[in-house]
Amino acid sequence: MKIALDAMGGDNAPVAEVGGAVAACRDLGISVILVGDPALIEAETAKYPEARSLGLEIVAATERITMDEHPAAAVKHKRQSSIVIANELVRNGQADGVVSAGNTGAAMAASLLRLGRIKGIDRPAIGFPVPTAKGVTVLLDMGANADCDAENLVQFAMMGAVYAEKVLSITNPRIGLLNIGTEPTKGNSLALSAYPLLSDAGLNFIGNVEGNDLPQGAADVIVCDGFIGNVVLKFAEGLSSMLFTQIKETVAATLKGKIGGLLLQSSLRSIRKRLDYAEYGGAPLLGVNGVSIIAHGRSNARAIANAIKAAAKASDEKVVEAICQALSNKAR
Amino acid sequence: MKIALDAMGGDNAPVAEVGGAVAACRDLGISVILVGDPALIEAETAKYPEARSLGLEIVAATERITMDEHPAAAVKHKRQSSIVIANELVRNGQADGVVSAGNTGAAMAASLLRLGRIKGIDRPAIGFPVPTAKGVTVLLDMGANADCDAENLVQFAMMGAVYAEKVLSITNPRIGLLNIGTEPTKGNSLALSAYPLLSDAGLNFIGNVEGNDLPQGAADVIVCDGFIGNVVLKFAEGLSSMLFTQIKETVAATLKGKIGGLLLQSSLRSIRKRLDYAEYGGAPLLGVNGVSIIAHGRSNARAIANAIKAAAKASDEKVVEAICQALSNKAR
Numbered sequence: 001m002k003i004a005l006d007a008m009g010g011d012n013a014p015v016a017e018v019g020g021a022v023a024a025c026r027d028l029g030i031s032v033i034l035v036g037d038p039a040l041i042e043a044e045t046a047k048y049p050e051a052r053s054l055g056l057e058i059v060a061a062t063e064r065i066t067m068d069e070h071p072a073a074a075v076k077h078k079r080q081s082s083i084v085i086a087n088e089l090v091r092n093g094q095a096d097g098v099v100s101a102g103n104t105g106a107a108m109a110a111s112l113l114r115l116g117r118i119k120g121i122d123r124p125a126i127g128f129p130v131p132t133a134k135g136v137t138v139l140l141d142m143g144a145n146a147d148c149d150a151e152n153l154v155q156f157a158m159m160g161a162v163y164a165e166k167v168l169s170i171t172n173p174r175i176g177l178l179n180i181g182t183e184p185t186k187g188n189s190l191a192l193s194a195y196p197l198l199s200d201a202g203l204n205f206i207g208n209v210e211g212n213d214l215p216q217g218a219a220d221v222i223v224c225d226g227f228i229g230n231v232v233l234k235f236a237e238g239l240s241s242m243l244f245t246q247i248k249e250t251v252a253a254t255l256k257g258k259i260g261g262l263l264l265q266s267s268l269r270s271i272r273k274r275l276d277y278a279e280y281g282g283a284p285l286l287g288v289n290g291v292s293i294i295a296h297g298r299s300n301a302r303a304i305a306n307a308i309k310a311a312a313k314a315s316d317e318k319v320v321e322a323i324c325q326a327l328s329n330k331a332r
Numbered sequence: 333m334k335i336a337l338d339a340m341g342g343d344n345a346p347v348a349e350v351g352g353a354v355a356a357c358r359d360l361g362i363s364v365i366l367v368g369d370p371a372l373i374e375a376e377t378a379k380y381p382e383a384r385s386l387g388l389e390i391v392a393a394t395e396r397i398t399m400d401e402h403p404a405a406a407v408k409h410k411r412q413s414s415i416v417i418a419n420e421l422v423r424n425g426q427a428d429g430v431v432s433a434g435n436t437g438a439a440m441a442a443s444l445l446r447l448g449r450i451k452g453i454d455r456p457a458i459g460f461p462v463p464t465a466k467g468v469t470v471l472l473d474m475g476a477n478a479d480c481d482a483e484n485l486v487q488f489a490m491m492g493a494v495y496a497e498k499v500l501s502i503t504n505p506r507i508g509l510l511n512i513g514t515e516p517t518k519g520n521s522l523a524l525s526a527y528p529l530l531s532d533a534g535l536n537f538i539g540n541v542e543g544n545d546l547p548q549g550a551a552d553v554i555v556c557d558g559f560i561g562n563v564v565l566k567f568a569e570g571l572s573s574m575l576f577t578q579i580k581e582t583v584a585a586t587l588k589g590k591i592g593g594l595l596l597q598s599s600l601r602s603i604r605k606r607l608d609y610a611e612y613g614g615a616p617l618l619g620v621n622g623v624s625i626i627a628h629g630r631s632n633a634r635a636i637a638n639a640i641k642a643a644a645k646a647s648d649e650k651v652v653e654a655i656c657q658a659l660s661n662k663a664r
Contacts, residue, residue, distance in 0.1 A: 213572060235547070238543060268582075275575065
């Protein structure tokens with residue numbers, strides 16, 4: 001098992017990337033190919049005494065795509081960029097999956113262009129593992145497709161079900177449609193047209209799921225268009241950040257608060273961590289012809305290691321093949 | 333100033349309604365007409381010794397619309413329902429505004445049918461005052477219109493600006509378009525077509541606002557279609573409820589936690605209150621020909637009193653007339 005890692009991608013690259021690669025290799029036994037500027041990567045790797053014996057590979061990439069570049073154009077013109085080369089390693093069979101915490105659009109474009117789409121999938125989608133009261137719900141699409149049709153949502157549901165089952169080990173995952181009411185007659189035109197298709201898709205479709213049901217873990221996979229998925233996820237980040245800031249300010253305001261804060265510090269920190277989406281492993285780009293995991297730009301080493309782990313598991317469990325199989329079952 | 337209150341609407345009706353009416357009348361000097369079952373209302377009013385001298389009026393309504401009824405059908409068939417009669421009091425000039433915490437769809441339908449639309453407004457919208465780090469942002473539409481076009485969003489922006497200025501006393505409110513990126517070229521087809529129209533609408537349009545910007549108070553008015561507005565608001569409720577539940581469980585788990593929890597109890601409670609959308613006064617239905625405030629089904633007496641206050645201020649500040657004026661300025 002070998003995972004190609006875009007070492008120049010995230011906000012903390014290559015520090016978080018090298019740290020994550022070392023951890024994944026050392027603790028999980030996953031081989032990692034670090035793709036990027038060899039000098040920078042080696043300087044960082046040198047900080048880990050154990051790195052030498054782990055046999056981390058480095059593949060040179062002379063360019064990098066920054067967060068503010070136009071994704072498709074950058075991927076097209078920067079053929080020597082770390083994210084493009086990392087995807088090529090997968091396409092050429094030199095790696096079993098790719099992980100990047102860089103420009104999400106560029107990571108997506110690179111996988112789309114270099115790995116291609118699975119035949120029969122109209123629109124690949126990003127599935128985001130959202131922490132809930134009960135565990136994790138895969139929300140998709142989280143932003144790959146701003147406009148979707150009903151058939152797209154059905155494909156998202158099918159791919160999300162495969163990922164939840166294979167990688168998150170959820171048996172017979174419950175599929176929900178994000179909507180503004182529980183009745184089948186509720187919703188916008190997209191939800192209204194998707195509901196009957198989802199009912200007939202041979203999935204464990206449990207019906208509509210409302211915004212407040214999401215954090216409760218009401219479904220294992222929830223589908224929506226990429227516009228709303230993106231807004232909801234970013235809103236969740238903003239809301240919990242605002243909330244913890246307010247708690248912090250309140251704690252600091254009085255002596256009683258300071259003492260209470262000290263006593264609760266580790267608990268609050270663990271809750272915050274549980275809800276910090278950057279801590280989560282990464283979001284699979286489902287529907288491309290290979291394993292591609294997109295990590296949060298703010299990923300730390302632990303998040304990168306988790307993303308590498310998710311990529312390895314997706315490859316191990318043959319998620320791409322399972323999606324192809326599900327498509328051909330449906331076609332029959 | 334006289335506000336008609338649907339006394340049979342909310343989950344806690346008429347307890348919360350009567351409590352809110354008494355408070356609004358006693359503390360704010362607003363006259364309230366309680367519309368509903370006189371026996372139930374009187375039994376509740378009897379609990380307040382001061383109620384007799386406040387001169388609360390009761391108007392009888394023999395029917396009520398429950399939470400699970402089909403809104404439009406219920407409003408059409410239950411002509412003697414409290415929400416329909418409360419709206420008729422406004423239409424007939426016997427009240428200056430109406431407040432209901434009942435079935436949101438029915439409250440909307442009753443105002444649409446009994447008060448009518450403002451000429452020139454294609455789709456009335458519900459504006460929700462979302463608590464943010466800096467104060468309050470009016471998010472609209474929060475669910476009146478599941479599918480919207482670009483022109484609808486421009487009208488929402490204009491109406492939201494009037495409400496923010498007149499009722500929330502925000503000078504020259506900043507208008508944002510909820511979107512998945514800051515650049516004008518980002519978004520779904522609706523956002524892409526709305527952006528240039530908003531730029532040319534003569535409003536203080538500050539551009540796109542992302543999900544994570546919303547809790548930060550990045551804009552005073554944020555427009556989106558009613559599907560996404562509804563999902564985001566319900567999600568916010570669900571997320572903060574989950575978070576406080578987790579804090580509660582953590583606190584209860586250890587002795588250290590219990591002591592810390594006691595010390596922080598009042599602070600945490602005040603933060604939770606600040607974020608509890610049910611605590612907020614109410615959401616104006618903007619674009620109908622009269623003042624109509626929709627309160628949360630879970631409203632307590634304080635929330636009802638705040639909704640009555642908002643209705644009184646909207647009437648005082650002539651929000652309906654100001655929307656008409658803004659429309660005619662634009663037409664010129």
